[in-house]
Each structure stands twice: as structure tokens, then as C-alpha cells.
Amino acid sequence: MIISEDKLRLILLKSGFVAPEELEAATKISHDLDTPLIDVVIERGIILERFLGEAIADHIGFPYADIKNEKIAKKILNLLPANVANKKRMVIFGENKDVVSLAMENPHDLASVEYVKKRVGKSVKIFFTLANVLNLALDQYKADVKADYEKIISENINAIGQNKAAATDLPVVKIFDTIIEFAASERASDIHIENLGDKVVVRFRVDGKLRDVLELPASIQASIITRIKIISGLRTDDHRIPQDGRFRFKHREDEISVRVSILPTLNGEDAELRLLSQAARPKTLEDLGLSGINLKLVIEGLKQPHGLILSTGPTGSGKTTTLYNILTILNTADVNICTIEDPIEYGLRRVNQIQVNTAAGLTFASGLRSILRHDPNIVLVGEIRDQETAEIATHAALTGHLVLSSLHTNDAISTIPRLEDLGVQPYLIASTLNLAIAQRLVPKNHQSCLVTKELDQTTIDNLIKGFGERLPPAFIQSKKRYYAGAGCDACSHTGFKGRTGIFEVLKFSEKIKQMIIAKKPIPEILSQAKKEGFKAMLEDGLEKVQSGLTTYDEIIKAVKD
Missing domain, CATH: 3.30.300.160 (Type II secretion system, protein E, N-terminal domain)
Structure with a gap:
């Protein structure tokens, strides 16, 4: 600065x-x-x-x-x-x-x-x-950068020829370094290096979508995998078992942590690399996609000194990112924060982060039990997977701790039956649950190539077929136009750049808590929530379409039964 x-x-x-x-x-x-x-x-x-x-x-x-x-x-x-x-x-x-x-x-x-x-x-x-x-503007060079990266890789492959190069040889090091630099410049979240037998395919996941980007000779696959193992601190002499590791590299001003998974397959070992960029991580709740009543409810919920806040959704819906953002807001010098995670995705300063290690007997449940002896104010449990973890988490919330965790449910209201399935009694759910935040990730329209489109009959039919009565009243009649990215060099002609969240946030009011204790049917509880201003994920998604952030097709894909 x-x-x-x-x-x-x-x-x-x-x-x-x-x-x-x-x-x-x-x-x-x-x-x-x-x-x-x-x-x-x-x-x-x-x-x-x-x-x-x-x-x-x-x-x-x-x-x-x-x-x-x-x-x-x-x-x-x-x-x-x-x-x-x-x-x-x-x-x-x-x-x-x-x-x-x-x-x-x-x-x-x-x-x-x-x-x-x-x-x-x-x-x-x-x-x-x-x-x-400035970094976003510099990203616009990437069309030319892609050609440069491909040229560097091609030149180094030619330097190797048909020989099996050692993992420390300069061409192999240069090829791998170029692949990860290329991935970072493309804003990829994952790199897949897969051996198809006759060739090696390198794929990037960008904005949630996986695509092929490079093909390499099969002859250098073993050297590339060994190179990854060396910098990740893994065993280079064992090719029979899966291995997990980590390494870091710097791209421009950004320090990127890479989580590595090596998997033995029919044609040899494949690698999956998850790129965790501090710069790319959303900085605020608004950056996540929270807005309006949903944002207000989350901010109010974070002011509670104790209770349970759950982030829900399927794998890859952004639950962990939401929890990290909440932790960042809560992270001050006058609180003690402890986490038990699998895996630790981002390091947070002045937060005691514990990695699950089942081989050593350190599970979510045992780790959480130990954390509660560490005098925490705030506890994050990466995921509630079993009855033991659910019971300890709810009892911790009941005894004066603010507990954050994630749960695999399709929507916010389903946290109630899911916790009951895990053996948590209704009175405990009602006594501890403050908020349930359900979410999905959808691609964001590239704002530099937006065009206006008419809502065609096929899309209308898909909306009615997919959501029926869940569509807001008179929506189809009133919303005839929307925005979409036309596609350009800066967004690789996809029309999208980045992702945003669509949310529903359920506040467990006193009335709803009484209904849980009384074991009222879920539809009745949901009806009460709507009376109190609850906005369903579909409504949030449709609002984001009308504001030009995404498209109807993406909402239809993301929000379905």
C-alpha cells in the first residue's frame, strides 16, 4: 500500500x-x-x-x-x-x-x-x-497468456523427448510450474491430471465447470506425479495407496495454498489439486451473495453470544466459505475461537484450527470434546456427520458457546428433520438452533458483455415444470426480460465470470421453536416462517436474475427438488 x-x-x-x-x-x-x-x-x-x-x-x-x-x-x-x-x-x-x-x-x-x-x-x-x-484488469491478458503457457509447455515437452525425465529435471519442473500458473491465471479452483493410457489430460474447474485444457504425452505422467509428491511432502516410492498433501505457491501478489490428492488408478496415478486462493475468497457477506432480509438475519444472528448456526447445502455449494467469512467477522481479540475441520482449507490468524485425523483417533466428535476443555467462546465444527457429533455440538450450544457447523440438507427447513434423524431431541433443537443458512452457487454473468434477452416460452415452461406453485405470484406475467453474458475474450466466451451464492436464511423465532417442541409438521413450520418474512432460495435466485447477476437457466439447474 x-x-x-x-x-x-x-x-x-x-x-x-x-x-x-x-x-x-x-x-x-x-x-x-x-x-x-x-x-x-x-x-x-x-x-x-x-x-x-x-x-x-x-x-x-x-x-x-x-x-x-x-x-x-x-x-x-x-x-x-x-x-x-x-x-x-x-x-x-x-x-x-x-x-x-x-x-x-x-x-x-x-x-x-x-x-x-x-x-x-x-x-x-x-x-x-x-x-x-487492478488484478481483475490484469486478468484480461489471459487470452494471450494462455498461448504463452501452452508454448512453454510444448517447448519443455520437446526438450524431454521420449525419455522418462526425472521429477527434478528442469523441463518437468517447468511444465508443472507452468500448469499451476496457468490454472491460477484462469481462476481455476481445481486441477485434474488424469492418465488415459495413451495420453495425459489436464482439466481445470472454473466457476464450477470442468473442462479440458491440455494434453501431455503419457511418457511424462510419472515424472509429473513424482514432482507433485516431492513438493507436497508425500512418499515417492509408494504407488499403491492414495496420498494427501499440501504445498503453496505465489501467483502475482497472491499466496495460494494447494491441497493435493494422489489416487492410484488403472493407468497409473492421477492427481487432483484444489487451489485455495486468499485473494479469490469472498471478503464480505455481500460478496458471498447475501443481500436484503437474508443479510440482515445473518448479521443479527452473529450478535447472539451462544446457540447453533448451520450452513446447509450439497457438496460444493460454498458452505465452508460462508463459515470462514462468518469466522472472519467474529474473530476479535476478546474471544477464543477453536475449529475442528476436515480438511483445513484456509489458515486463520488467532484461530485454533485442528485437522481431523481418523488414523490417529482424532474425529469430529473427539476433537470437539477436547475443544470444549479449551475454554472457547466460538466453536466451528467442519461438518455434523453423526449422532455423537450432533449431540456434543448441540450441548455445547446449550452451555454458552456459539457453535458454527455445516449439514448436508437441500434447504433450510430440512435441518429440523435432519437433526432429529441424527438423534437430537426436538427440545434441544428448539433450545439451540438460531439460524439455518441454505445455499447454492451459480455462475455470475460477466458484467462487461451483458445483453438483454427475452424470456422465451421454453424457459417459462421449465420454470413452471420445475417449481410450479413455488414461483412468486404473477412472476411469469411481470418478468419478460433478463440479462445474460454474450461471451467475450475476458470470459472465454462463456458469458460468465465468477460465481455468487443464492440463499435462504431461516431464523428460529420463539414461535417456530414452540412448534418444533410440539412436533408440528414441517409444512406448518415452513408456513409460519413465511409469515415471518422467510424468503425461499428460489425467490433469492429470481431476484438475482432480475438484477443481472445470473440467468434463469442457472437458477433452474441450482434450485431443484
């Missing part, structure tokens, strides 16, 4: 968006967690990112470039080479006859400004922009 913390504090107060008491609390959290103040105020929703950027830009005497969702013409973008733009942390985003517009993280870097002047032969208008906004 180009300004000191003291200056940032003055800027925030002068902006009028941050009250003095909010700033003092944020500063204390920043010091306690050894986290930059700028990250704290954005992550905790104290000030919107754009307003913060504008305030800093005004203070340092430069205009602010809000280019987070701006599509930069390829001709303009390529006025600066990708390697220079990334190294110098700047991007050209506009041009006219005599002047180019240059967004910089550090506008006082006059040497870089002079370089741009000489390179383009024009005057330069300098703009300030925030680091993560």
Missing part, C-alpha cells in the same frame, strides 16, 4: 463513510490479527470498496479508476506487454488521439510512467486503483 496506516485512518474519517468508533474497532482488529487495516475495513463491510478507492485517490491527488468490471479493448490492453503490466502493477485502459489512461497501484512511480510515455509515444493520464481491482 502506498500510504501509511495513520494516513489511511485520516482518509477514512475524512470520507464520512466510517464513524470514529467503527474505525477504532477496525484498527484494534487489524493490530490483533496482524492484518492490513485496508483489508479489515473492506472484509467487514465498514466501507464499500469503490468509496474507499475514491477516498484514497482524492487524498493522493489522482482520479480513481473503477475498472473492476470494465472490458478493456485488446488493442488498448496490449499497448503494454503482459509481463511489464504485471511487474509494474499498472494497466492502460483507455486511449484517444494524444493521451492514454493508465491505472496504477502506485501513481507516484514516475519511472514507470516515463516508460509508458516512451513506449506509446503519447501523454499519460494517471489514475489510482486498488490492488484487487
